[in-house]
Amino acid sequence: MIAHLLVRTAAFALGAALASHAAAQEARTVLPLASDWRFTGEDAPSDAAKPDFADDAWQAVSVPHTWNRVGYYHHDLGGTNTAATVAKKMGVGWYRHRFDAPANLAGRKTWIEFDAASRVAQVWLNGVLLGEHRGGFGRFRLDASAALKPGQSNVLAVRVDNSQPAAGSSTSDVLPLFGDFFVHGGLYRPVRLISTAPLHVDMQDFGGPGLYANTAAVQGGDAQVHVRLRLTNDGAKAAAASARIALIDRDGKVAAQATVKQALGVKATQEVAADLTVPGAHLWQGVVDPYLYRLRAEVLGADGKVSDTVEQNFGIRTMRFDADKGFFLNDKPYVLHGVGYHQDRDGKGWAISPADVEEDVATMREMGVNSIRLTHYQHGQVIHDLADRYGFVLWDEVPLVSAWTMMGKMEPDPALVANVRQQLSELIHQNYNHAATAIWSIANEVDFGNSLPAFVRGGTDGKTPDPMPLLHELQALAKAQDPSRPTALATCCEGRLFGADVAIPETAVAADLGGANRYFGWYFGKEQDLGPALDQLHAKRPAQPLSVTEYGAGGALTIHTDNVLGGAPDSRGAAQPEEYESYIHETALAQIAARPYLYASWLWNSFDFATTVRTEGDAQDINTKGLVAYDHKTRKDAWYFYKANWSDAPTIRITGRRYATRAYGITDVKVYSNAQSTELLLNGRSLGKREGCAQMVCVWPAVTLDAGENRLVARGIRHGAAVEDQITWTLSPEKRGHIAIDTGALVAAKSKTRLLGSDNWFEGGEVASLDKPADYGRKAELARIEGTQERDAIATYRKGDFAYHIPAPAGRYKLTLWFPAVAGQAKGGFDVRANGKSILRAFEPAAPAADAAAVARSFDVTSKGQIDLEFKAGAAPARISLIELDAQ
Template sequence: MRLLLLAATLLISLPVSVLAAEAPPRERLSFNEGWLFSRTDAEWVLGQLDYANAKPWLLASAADFFGPTSPQTARPRGNFGGGFTHVQADFDDRGWRPLTLPHDWGIEGPFKQEYPGDTGKLPWWGVAWYRKHFDLPATDAGRRIVLEIDGAMAHSLVWLNGQFVGGWPYGYSSYQLDLTPYIKPGQPNVLAIRLDNPTESSRWYPGSGLYRNVWLTKTNPVHVAPWGAIVTTPKVTAEAAQVSIQVLTDNDSATNAALSLSTELFALDDTGRKSAALGQPITVTIEPGRQASTTQTLRVPQPRLWSVTHPHRYVAVTSITQDGRLVDRLETPFGIRTAVFDADRGFRLNGEVVPIRGVCNHHDLGALGSAINLRALERQLEILRAMGCNAIRTSHNPPAPELLDLCDRMGFLVMDEAFDCWAKGKNRHDYHVQFPDWHEADLRALVRRDRNHPSVILWSIGNEVIEQWFADGQEGWKLAARLAGIVREEDRTRPVSAGFNGEISGYNGYQHVLDAIGYNYRIKEYARFREINPAIPLFGAETASALSSRGVYFFPISDDKIDPASRADFQVSSYDLYAAPWATPPDVEWRAADAVPGYAGEFVWTGFDYLGEPTPYNADLTNLLNFSDPAEKERQKQLLTELGRIPTPSRSSYFGIIDLAGFPKDRYYFYQARWRPDLPMAHLLPHWTWPERAGEITPIHAYTSGDEAELFLNGRSLGRKQRGPGEYRLRWDDVKYAPGEVKVVAYKQGAVWAEAVQRTAGPAARLKAKADRRELTADGRDLSFVTVRIEDADGVLAPRAENRVAFAVSGPAEIVATDNGDPTSFESFQSKERAAFNGLVLVVVRTQPGTTGPITLTATSPGLAPAEVSLTAK
């Protein structure tokens, strides 16, 4: 372990200019273009490339992520896998498919009912290869060349020019490999990556492939170590903040390096950057093959604090010179803020109580799959922010780095999670297989990568791990203490927590080795936990798990959360009264939370629907009861007989507040009413187009941030109701359906606050299209999400329309996905046409790289007036 310590504490804010030097020698280049892809494996390998054989090579490539007490693995002699054709530089790959990363092969389908498990009915498992031919300038000779992979699903193995470099098993981890010993500056180079995504390795759709960004970083032999700048803010007041910058510098040259290090802090805003503080240079000499740690503490006067409402950011610019020449320059974004979990008051950000209004999200992007896209992530956060959401739990794995960058910029809090299981697994091939060898490296990699993000306020070491049920011993709290200790070695500025669904987890020792307890669905434990553990912070790590299909309503309704009448044809009624057996509707969760002093807030399961886990329609014979059509029920029985087992009937979840296409469900407005109490809003459900229900009881519910409301049916008052203690919705459960108009007028403190209307729709007559953004960047990555509504002649949404809509685009763009939010749809996401689901359909348009100009998207459907949207690529 390379280590040389040098600390210098400086409280300096004088505007000293940066040392003049040549352009920074550090380059970080996108490495996403020009890949070739194949699902064919090399010649029959007889398991020779399996993890068991690759293990010593992989552990050696991750040596920097194991502590001094961990077993150290030296790189074996030889060239692992070097004899296989696919890794050879001269292998003929001209027949392979060209593509640009990020790439998820699973989302391309096809959907198949017979695919096992609850992971989305898509073919995400198996072996695949990626190859890239590239040239490196001869001027890069002598530089250090590093490959950075933000995520590869899974068991990645990497060769360069036929030589094995390394890899990483966990598909969610970001990692880096030093290519320097194997690269050929001034000559052609070939990179080969093999992935092996095992079956039965996930409980949800994990995606596949090189699904996150890949980078090539070039530095001098003397350089800041990977993730080697660590910024903390040990003291923050309105008058001044102390900012500590620890820099780990590697000397990979053959001689001593006499260096001078300096760091300048800049405040970032929409107009650019402004110098905030500058430290005096520190001198240090590093021996060959060693690492030095230098620390500076700078004073920032009148700091602009990062918060969810004003996410002010800074950047630390570290410069290293050797013999008067700039040899490295690294920019490290950060924020200045205080974040404290308080057992008595909840969560405090910069001294103010901020209720956590969060959601859990899996990493897939709906119809786009798991392949990361910055705009798609940004759109999700925009939709959540409008609801009042201010926090994200990265369920249940390390997120894409871009998500944290967006949360920093947009003002979201983050519970950053590492694992879904520990040594005891939930699936045959899930993370428990790697846990003994890799938990330390994976956990350190997560914390080192993410510890400078001001948005990250919690580290989560696990979700619903089976070990939580053990009261003592190595399988119980001692293992949690071991993992928490690893996190604290890397970062002592944030609390360590986990998501616990066991009622004993708050009393069997876990509560004493963690810094805050997050309960999953244990609302009956809130009061008991607070009584027994009055000094330990408490929050809801995973709440609700309510179920609904957007725009679907079944009658009669009841308050039984698992009422069979709430489900039919593999849909769930959207009255928001229904939940999984272990879970609760939102109202029930809120009543329990509001009764507990110091409850810090919640992370709802989930913000968006996601691929896989189609509760309540998991593989179960009782699903046959959900078919109302006798012929369809008989067909399904025949299918079960032919398959010899029971298939899962749906592709995606019903948990989301927002459906898979990004369309808000009724529940969205329920949370908005609670999370944005100052926003004048009201929402009515169900829709009011029920020609078959004339004269039948059709209950009406209203969500509002007001405190009372009056309901009108065709101008006639049906009564004014006031929300009482523990009531979060207003209900008129005895309304008899009559076509026309339903209107609610909400009041707050006696004054009119907001109104909402539902009108009976006539026959579908036209399409109406609206783009979330009309001006796009011509980079081949930017997206426009276009919503198409089916309306009647008066512009009222036809809430039960299922008309088929076809799309066409002209100009420098392409259609990359369509969806409608229907969890039972098995139509390809790449289809250029799709049936609407309850009046709505989505089409996603992507720009072409380097080509600007006007774009026209056209939507057509037989018998309906078409719609057109004009976009521009700039």
């Protein structure tokens, strides 16, 4: 029976509190097990668990550790991994560690605590099997009391297996089964030995602290805090225990306290509870004022001595989600704008340090982030503690991603259901006390239906399992374990336009809150489709709060475009320019900000991350949608777009600095600026000022660059502080008189003989290609094109009825038009006019005998500052692959 006591605030002397805290520190000891480990990346013989096993030949490592290094760029701008240094092996690794146990641990309880081991771990101490943990993300503890040798040397052995799940494999029932991220192996979070007295706070409650609190109510300035404490008696006799529970403010003063008594039988665990009333409670107010108390529970025996203590940071706050008005923190509207976050980084994989996470959080704070979606698995305590401290609101997620059965099965195996239940329980118990944690997510993108992507497809004979039974079970489990927080899940596919043969399950109804992963303008649709799609979801379920849980685009540091509308991006291939990523975020944020019913938005992603299902952009095995590169230092232009919009700090960023060698002598200059007025200078000449720029995006159109070096400086003042940015572009002298437009191309083709620019200065038409694009697991199929050394440029083209208005300095030019001709093409011609005069009538590029060919025609034209070309369809659509202008 739960003992329950309501106690108003009582003040006891600070000295007594400190004394009792000191006693508790003696009652519980923690021994970090970080250095002097031995590791082998192979499966060792069965006697590797024995204390006398010879491990001298194994590698000396420290923990945290992972054997994996995944993902690299084809350049040196954003990371140190290379093709030679990556290590993608998935399978078994072994760790061994010798440590001396203090003699005073005799007669006490001891546990080996792992903050994570990926993804299945078996643990031996002194040759005794302590147990196994299945799941790569949650903390777990194994009772080492019987195997430990106090006052002697001890040997800890751990076998870890991060094999990719497959039917019949050792990890077939351990989530995630699949995912667009790499699951690193190893002991990638800290390990420690914990010792307590026999009478202690429960250590075997899904890795949780055994102490749990939530804000029950805030009214009239006072707060009601409900506290639960799990007490365990591992002694040989029954115990008369009491628990002293207190909230301590930042000044060390007791804000509220209660004492609860509980009799405990032998080897018994009992939960007790108390309600604390905190007068004049100082609330946790997000990034504005993330005030934290210390929640302390002391366990006392019948003699009144403290036998154990647990402390947790705790923030008093209320949160609610409204389907029409969004998110409320402490009953006040609070706009959540955030990022998705993966825990790996270049050169370290998942074995990151607290300093690494602190750096990531600092990068987010500087950008103006106030919320993080912790995807797609349980993250460590460091990020949670930092979120509490800095006021981030968190979405926590269980690793149910895309698939929940092995290939061909219509129902999940019971062992897999048990595993996801275990991982959800660990997620909730271990993060229950964090003020930052707002949402428990029970799944991500389990609504593909029969449109499964290639990396999870196969063996289903067109049938797909129903996710709803499992989602309903997880919903019930989450609400039972924490009724104070809402559940959510993220969907990918509902509301999109698919073929008639595609069936998409409606999964959003399984959770309290909705979340939409939508990549309009990238994987599907048009960039302006996002807002209307969200409106449709909101109208369909008007009572369910809705958020945007993912949106974005790839952004390659070394790939650039002159016009983001000049061609189609290639979400599976190379055409992923940095400028297009910025464009998608600019258009998406405008649509999101215009919809106050959204309770949150999380862009995808804060940092580039490793995934072995991608070969795209300028990288291998990296998802390049991050706003910061894989080194977690190199910031892309889009990062500054959000900083200018979300942060109050003075911000100016001239975009396109990595596109330093310019293809065109006339170009728009775009600056992200939150200054009251922004001035742009080119080689010391002012190009004017901009004020009141929409979304903090200031543009100077059609800037004429100088031959040679172009030093651009943008400057302004915000809140009385001057802010400035400068970059240098180079325009080769010959480009002043030569323009080469790779039409239909978002990214200009590479040429050995000329510098091509991407499609620009067009009006109308559609883009097309003779090549078949890449897809997951499939390379692009390149057409064979005769009659040219510019195969890649000829492959893309613009077609239909369209025009070009090309800015060119006054003078005479040679105009060369390159047309694509395709074998078996429909008969028919089209017309071309230059500056209003016909230069081609009913023109029909000759069809080749091969797959395709390039057909060129040249003309003399005159520019008075602009050359106008018109392409008019006749019996066939007009089409053009390459436009060249050479000054005469």
